[in-house]
Amino acid sequence: xxxxxxxxxxxxxxxxxxxxxxxxxxxxxxxxxxxxxxxxxxxxxxxxxxxxxxxxxxxxxxxxxxxxxxxxxxxxxxxxxxxxxxxxxxxxxxxxxxxxxxxxxxxxxxxxxxxxxxxxxxxxxxxxxxxx
Amino acid sequence: xxxxxxxxxxxxxxxxxxxxxxxxxxxxxxxxxxxxxxxxxxxxxxxxxxxxxxxxxxxxxxxxxxxxxxxxxxxxxxxxxxxxxxxxxxxxxxxxxxxxxxxxxxxxxxxxxxxxxxxxxxxxxxxxxxxxxxxxxxxxxxxxxxxxxxxxxxxxxxxxxxxxxxxxxxxxxxxxxxxxxxxxxxxxxxxxxxxxxxxxxxxxxxxxxxxxxxxxxxxxxxxxxxxxxxxxxxxxxxxxxxxxxxxxxxxxxxxxxxxxxxxxxxxxxxxxxxxxxxxxxxxxxxxxxxx
Numbered sequence: 001x002x003x004x005x006x007x008x009x010x011x012x013x014x015x016x017x018x019x020x021x022x023x024x025x026x027x028x029x030x031x032x033x034x035x036x037x038x039x040x041x042x043x044x045x046x047x048x049x050x051x052x053x054x055x056x057x058x059x060x061x062x063x064x065x066x067x068x069x070x071x072x073x074x075x076x077x078x079x080x081x082x083x084x085x086x087x088x089x090x091x092x093x094x095x096x097x098x099x100x101x102x103x104x105x106x107x108x109x110x111x112x113x114x115x116x117x118x119x120x121x122x123x124x125x126x127x128x129x130x131x132x
Numbered sequence: 133x134x135x136x137x138x139x140x141x142x143x144x145x146x147x148x149x150x151x152x153x154x155x156x157x158x159x160x161x162x163x164x165x166x167x168x169x170x171x172x173x174x175x176x177x178x179x180x181x182x183x184x185x186x187x188x189x190x191x192x193x194x195x196x197x198x199x200x201x202x203x204x205x206x207x208x209x210x211x212x213x214x215x216x217x218x219x220x221x222x223x224x225x226x227x228x229x230x231x232x233x234x235x236x237x238x239x240x241x242x243x244x245x246x247x248x249x250x251x252x253x254x255x256x257x258x259x260x261x262x263x264x265x266x267x268x269x270x271x272x273x274x275x276x277x278x279x280x281x282x283x284x285x286x287x288x289x290x291x292x293x294x295x296x297x298x299x300x301x302x303x304x305x306x307x308x309x310x311x312x313x314x315x316x317x318x319x320x321x322x323x324x325x326x327x328x329x330x331x332x333x334x335x336x337x338x339x340x341x342x343x344x345x346x347x348x349x350x351x352x353x354x355x356x357x358x359x360x361x362x363x364x365x366x367x368x369x370x371x372x373x374x375x376x377x378x379x380x381x382x383x384x385x386x387x388x389x390x391x392x393x394x395x396x397x398x399x400x401x402x403x404x405x406x407x408x409x410x411x412x413x414x415x416x417x418x419x420x421x422x423x
Contacts, residue, residue, distance in 0.1 A: 009403040015347050046305050051330035051346040052162065 003032075003039065007048050015050055019058040021093075027067055027078055028089035038068060038076040133159045136282060136314050137181070142190035144176060151176055151338040153190065158314055160281075163304075164343070165329035166318040169414055172335040174318040175215060178284050181316070182212045194282075208237060211278040213285045217259075217271050225255030225270050236278040244277035250299065264291040272300065276307055283307070285317045289324055301327055322407045334413055341413060346406075353409050354384045356391065357400040367391075371412050380404065382412070 005022045007015055026032045038059075039047070045055045059076065062068045069079045105115045135157035143152035151173040158164055166174045179185040181192060183199050192199045194206045220228060225248075233239040248255060251269040259267060268291050275283065288304075289297045301324070308315060319325060325332065332349060334341040353371075361376035368390045369383030381387035391398065404412075 009350070010401070014351075040309060042305055042308050045330070046301070046327045049326045053330055053345055054347050 002047065003044070005048065007050065016054045016057040016061070019048070019050075019055065020061050023058070023062060024067055024089050025093050027081065028086040028093070030086075032078045034078050034080040036078045038078065040075065133161070135159050136195060138191075138193045139181075140191040140193070142177075142180065142192065143188050144180065144185065145188055146176070149173070149338055152340070154340045156333065156340070156343060158282075158316065160312045160314050161308075162330045163308065163315045163317065163328050164331045164333055165325045166316065166333050166335065167325065167410055167414075168335035173338045174335055175286055177335070178212065178286050178316070178318060179214075181284060182210070207235075209280055210282040210284065211236070211275045211280040213271055213275040213283075213288055215286045215290070217267070220271075221260035222258065224258050225253060228259065228270070228274060229255070232274045232278065236280065238279045240277050240279045243279065244273055247273035247276060247303070250303070251296065265293060265296070268292055269296065276303070279310065281312070282314045283316070285315070285319075287318055287320065289319065289321050297321070297323070304328060322405075322410070325410075326406055332410075334410075336414055349409065350403060350406065352382050352384055353380065353404040353412070354387070355380050355402050355404060356387070356398045357402075358391070359397045359399060362396065371416065380412070 003023070003026065005019065005026075007018055009015075011018065023032075023038075032038075038044075041052050041055045041059060045052045048055070059068065059070070063070060066079055066081060066085075068076055070076045102115055105118065110118070137158040139154055139156045141152070142154040143150070145151075149171075154177065166177065168174050176185055180187055181199075183192075187200075194209060197203075197206055199206055223231070229244065233241065233244075247253075251266075251273060253266060253270050253273060254262070255270075259270070262270065268288070272285075272288055275285070289300060292300065304315065304317075305328070307313065315328075317324065317328065329346055332344045332346060334344070356379050358377045358379065362373070362379060367379065367381075367387060369381035369387040370379055371382045372380040374380075379387070388401075390396075
């Protein structure tokens with residue numbers, strides 16, 4: 001099973017963390033429902049071209065936080081998580097995405113007022129698309 | 133986790149070439165890539181692990197047992213793919229299979245048959261009549277089917293066609309998951325290293341530069357595109373420059389601190405490809421040892 005995960009090697013965020021966050025998002029959005037099998041640590045490491053040390057760290061954290069479960073001899077599966085937790089991850093994911101967008105704009109010397117303007121514009125465009 | 137294989141203060145002199153002293157340990161569940169230029173000592177080190185080249189000094193311990201003992205039962209735990217198989221020319225694949233399987237109690241016939249089918253290896257042809265690529269495929273099938281705990285591969289993908297290389301990569305990944313395994317692989321192919329290696333062991337002129345975890349090594353190196361020219365003298369961590377506004381560092385934190393303190397803003401900071409990092413390490417004069 002291949003996961004739609006993309007690692008940004010230039011990102012200041014550590015790779016294990018990126019992996020963790022992306023798997024969480026896949027679970028919270030329902031793309032990976034409870035019980036779905038996850039690739040083995042070795043296979044995922046090969047696909048993402050990272051070491052098993054990094055992948056294991058991400059899996060261990062996910063397991064600790066209750067997102068996944070490993071059964072000896074059977075593999076790793078998505079755990080049953082409650083809606084409140086899913087909701088929390090969703091909120092965090094969206095919040096972070098917007099935060100990153102604002103930070104990008106600030107790095108390009110935009111003022112807060114200008115950023116708000118861009119935000120409004122994006123909203124208008126997307127609303128129109130949605131409506132049509 | 134307890135290492136399965138340990139090397140302590142290993143030394144060997146062959147003519148004017150000196151290998152070591154080398155200290156290394158290998159834990160189960162991991163793939164180690166041996167990296168170095170031609171003649172750096174990779175193959176010699178691998179042969180020493182198999183006791184095919186006698187050491188001058190030091191110790192090699194496999195599951196806590198010295199491999200220099202008269203008792204050779206340790207050989208059951210380890211299989212080795214040399215760069216070239218010698219003495220096989222007048223045998224065909226079936227005969228080689230019989231010879232190899234005889235030595236290993238862990239031999240997996242079903243798995244061997246599967247590999248032969250996947251690689252499309254003609255078992256009734258004499259070894260010397262096979263192309264170099266097919267010879268390699270046959271020797272890989274023979275080595276993998278021993279299903280030992282430890283696998284040592286000296287340039288497994290050399291001479292192989294591109295689709296076979298890709299297939300071998302998947303086969304090696306699956307092999308690692310047959311049970312708890314350890315793999316040591318010497319390769320010049322960056323694709324092998326990127327996809328398979330957890331640790332990089334870097335050798336240079338017989339000296340060990342260090343054993344590095346892949347991402348940890350990659351995170352040390354960065355390339356900065358600066359907004360204004362740098363001073364002529366090297367800055368902390370610098371290992372290379374292109375023009376006056378592009379600098380490569382191998383101590384990302386130190387360099388970044390310097391750039392911030394001296395107000396050299398950057399437009400972009402990017403990671404280096406593994407190939408570039410290896411090239412820098414192997415071309416750099418030795419003054420800094422890894423961990």
